[in-house]
Amino acid sequence: MSLLSLQRRMARAVMAPLTPSERMRRVAPNGRPMRAFAGQFIKPNDRLTSFERLEIYNRQYWFRVLSCLNEDFPGLRAVLGDRGFEKMAKAYLTDCPSRSFTLRDLGSRLEGWLRKHSRWAGSRLALALDMVRVEWADIEAFDEQAEPPLLPEDVAKGGGLDLHLRLQPYVRVLALRYPVDDLLLEVKHEENSYFASNAFSERRKRKRVQAVARLKPSEVFLAVHRVDDSVYFRRLEREEFGLLNAIRKGKTLHQAIESGFRRSKIPVAERPARVEAWFRTWATLGWFCRHDTIPQKP
Amino acid sequence: MPANCFNGFTEYGVGIGLRAPHYQHILTRKPVVDWFEIISENFMIGGGRPLHILDQILEQYRVVQHGVSMYFGSAERLNREHLRRLKELVKRTKTPWLSDHLCWGSVDGRYTHDLLPMPYTFEAAKTTAQKIREVRDFLEVPVVVENVSSYAEFHVSEMTEWEFLREVVERADCGILLDVNNIYVSSRNHNFDPLAYVNAVPSERVAQIHIAGHSKYQKYILDTHDHPVIDPVWRLYARAIERVGHTATLLEWDDRIPSFREVHDEALKANRFLASATLAAAG
Numbered sequence: 228m229s230l231l232s233l234q235r236r237m238a239r240a241v242m243a244p245l246t247p248s249e250r251m252r253r254v255a256p257n258g259r260p261m262r263a264f265a266g267q268f269i270k271p272n273d274r275l276t277s278f279e280r281l282e283i284y285n286r287q288y289w290f291r292v293l294s295c296l297n298e299d300f301p302g303l304r305a306v307l308g309d310r311g312f313e314k315m316a317k318a319y320l321t322d323c324p325s326r327s328f329t330l331r332d333l334g335s336r337l338e339g340w341l342r343k344h345s346r347w348a349g350s351r352l353a354l355a356l357d358m359v360r361v362e363w364a365d366i367e368a369f370d371e372q373a374e375p376p377l378l379p380e381d382v383a384k385g386g387g388l389d390l391h392l393r394l395q396p397y398v399r400v401l402a403l404r405y406p407v408d409d410l411l412l413e414v415k416h417e418e419n420s421y422f423a424s425n426a427f428s429e430r431r432k433r434k435r436v437q438a439v440a441r442l443k444p445s446e447v448f449l450a451v452h453r454v455d456d457s458v459y460f461r462r463l464e465r466e467e468f469g470l471l472n473a474i475r476k477g478k479t480l481h482q483a484i485e486s487g488f489r490r491s492k493i494p495v496a497e498r499p500a501r502v503e504a505w506f507r508t509w510a511t512l513g514w515f516c517r518h519d520t521i522p523q524k525p
Numbered sequence: 526m527p528a529n530c531f532n533g534f535t536e537y538g539v540g541i542g543l544r545a546p547h548y549q550h551i552l553t554r555k556p557v558v559d560w561f562e563i564i565s566e567n568f569m570i571g572g573g574r575p576l577h578i579l580d581q582i583l584e585q586y587r588v589v590q591h592g593v594s595m596y597f598g599s600a601e602r603l604n605r606e607h608l609r610r611l612k613e614l615v616k617r618t619k620t621p622w623l624s625d626h627l628c629w630g631s632v633d634g635r636y637t638h639d640l641l642p643m644p645y646t647f648e649a650a651k652t653t654a655q656k657i658r659e660v661r662d663f664l665e666v667p668v669v670v671e672n673v674s675s676y677a678e679f680h681v682s683e684m685t686e687w688e689f690l691r692e693v694v695e696r697a698d699c700g701i702l703l704d705v706n707n708i709y710v711s712s713r714n715h716n717f718d719p720l721a722y723v724n725a726v727p728s729e730r731v732a733q734i735h736i737a738g739h740s741k742y743q744k745y746i747l748d749t750h751d752h753p754v755i756d757p758v759w760r761l762y763a764r765a766i767e768r769v770g771h772t773a774t775l776l777e778w779d780d781r782i783p784s785f786r787e788v789h790d791e792a793l794k795a796n797r798f799l800a801s802a803t804l805a806a807a808g
Binding site for chain 1: 570575577648649681744
């Protein structure tokens with residue numbers, strides 16, 4: 228057996244889903260009994276069969292990737308409930324195993340996958356999708372690159388309305404249908420104050436369920452960004468979001484302002500002052516950079 | 526006396542793994558530590574807190590990079606994006622050598638994020654050595670490979686693990702990160718004499734040694750890095766030091782991490798063996 232074929236064979240078994248009782252399945256990915264499949268390439272010893280030796284790796288794989296997804300998406304777990312989240316996570320990881328050398332990227336395809344496989348979120352699809360987007364933005368805002376920022380005066384004396392600005396790679400702007408930022412902060416606060424007590428754990432679960440149940444749809448525009456190495460959520464006005472989103476898409480300042488105020492209820496006379504104030508805040512937060520070659524992400 | 530060319534001719538003492546729960550203690554108390562080992566992948570990112578912390582550590586301490594996902598033993602080609610980002614980090618840390626595992630973990634672009642055991646075949650040794658050379662040539666730092674703990678053996682194997690290790694490092698002309706805890710764990714899982722392994726290692730290539738704790742189960746031992754080092758592992762370490770001389774040593778503690786003090790004190794137990802090696806070399 229060549230190195231490649233042995234590795235393909237073993238990887239298929241290691242990444243195959245576990246049984247509900249978290250054991251290795253009796254049937255191999257090729258439809259044959261797993262015992263025979265494992266016995267073809269793994270030696271038994273005096274204590275463990277080939278099946279049992281392979282099972283150690285199979286179980287470790289799933290414990291590792293599930294625990295990573297659990298850590299990265301506590302908000303989605305609150306939305307779907309512990310059992311719902313676990314089932315969804317297993318299905319996602321079966322369809323989308325890691326394609327990156329780092330576990331940090333494990334959830335990178337979750338939003339797209341959940342959109343296609345909406346049954347895993349049931350009636351809470353919109354809420355779940357919003358939460359995934361915010362949690363993934365949180366991960367990216369935490370460790371994406373920061374370019375030298377443009378200072379407020381640089382922005383002011385830039386190239387006028389034809390100026391092309393760039394958002395920092397770590398800034399994400401999102402349009403959401405639910406105020407999931409509040410829910411996520413609540414969930415994280417609870418997780419941080421968690422201590423190992425069953426009573427406390429039950430109370431925490433109940434609180435989470437109540438928090439999700441009382442969440443009503445409400446249009447929210449959000450920037451997920453970083454200040455002094457900490458990630459923050461900043462609520463935006465609809466027009467702010469439109470403007471920043473247009474800048475992210477590479478529009479000129481003029482085009483971005485046009486886009487931001489499309490269908491706006493803000494009186495025309497008030498707009499210049501609003502734009503000036505927004506730009507002052509964004510530039511103070513260091514959200515703009517000079518670098519022209521940074522690929523922009525949503 | 527500097528150890529050998531495989532660790533950049535440095536003479537490092539006892540270090541510990543840099544882990545997040547200890548950041549605050551290290552940055553505020555500034556304890557005396559010979560060196561820190563970082564997990565490269567944790568810092569192969571664009572920016573933010575991890576790199577900010579790393580830069581502060583680099584201002585005061587020596588840092589050596591240790592990777593977990595290069596997968597020298599995978600049959601597929603090296604991941605160029607991984608290498609590019611790793612090289613950026615190497616430039617940042619100025620690591621005197623760089624280690625990763627003698628294992629595989631990805632196939633057809635899918636990653637298991639595990640350290641899967643190699644089949645001990647000549648084909649695998651050749652493929653692995655070629656990739657180690659490619660990595661070293663690209664990164665331009667000495668590369669050393671670590672023996673892993675394993676729970677399975679393959680029918681196709683043509684040699685023992687220590688023969689395979691020698692075959693690979695000689696073909697690649699690289700150094701060894703000898704993990705004596707991994708030798709112990711594998712020896713119990715596969716019924717071999719761990720001392721035979723330590724005695725067979727090409728001592729002139731050992732650039733670094735890992736020590737760690739593990740967990741015992743009914744039918745096997747799991748390499749969990751969540752306990753102190755047990756006496757049989759210290760005995761293997763003593764024998765390794767006796768053979769290879771004073772060598773950079775690092776304690777790994779990755780789960781249920783206790784206080785900085787506890788981890789560092791456990792690591793410093795290695796000093797008594799290193800001191801005897803220094804005395805033996807002098808006498």
